[in-house]
Amino acid sequence: KQEVTQIPAALSVPEGENLVLNCSFTDSAIYNLQWFRQDPGKGLTSLLLIQSSQREQTSGRLNASLDKSSGRSTLYIAASQPGDSATYLCAVDSGAGSYQLTFGKGTKLSVIP
């Protein structure tokens, strides 16, 4: 059974700092990995999707990398802003006929002005 772990559970940084969020998964046979953002009381916003054949994806100040063989992904946020404060969730799609996503518990990020 796929398990996804996100470390740290919470992170507080001053505005302008670069930061890295970590995600690990136990079964390396994945189809893709998605990073989401969740604001309090809201749904999930898709940030980046990395297919299993890819190593990284970039969108603006966000860069996500994938090392499938070691079961790891990182989300890099450059020049953090207070508006980046949210919970960031990592999820893997293990395919195999079922396209369900398995989520980690998330990292709660606070960017202090």
Add this chain to the structure above:
Amino acid sequence: GAGVSQTPSNKVTEKGKYVELRCDPISGHTALYWYRQSLGQGPEFLIYFQGTGAADDSGLPNDRFFAVRPEGSVSTLKIQRTERGDSAVYLCASSSDLSMANEQFFGPGTRLTVL
């Protein structure tokens, strides 16, 4: 519509009652998913549809939970004889294809509270 919509946004009910939660996916998306998120946890998969049929319902916790998608668009999640442990945010997502990309887009969720 522009995104996935869910109604109601909040639902408060009493233990033992029946509830229905609705999801309207992004127009043209053939795949639809339901997840449940408890406080402090990541979402957990319940069921997914490809078109009108439930392709995988392995995440439904018991037979009190049922979902339908009769015309391949809107879906309804139905919960019978609700229990306090059913309280959670129910999230719906849709995607345009079942290729390796399969990016899922989520709605705002329905917060269910069972008293």
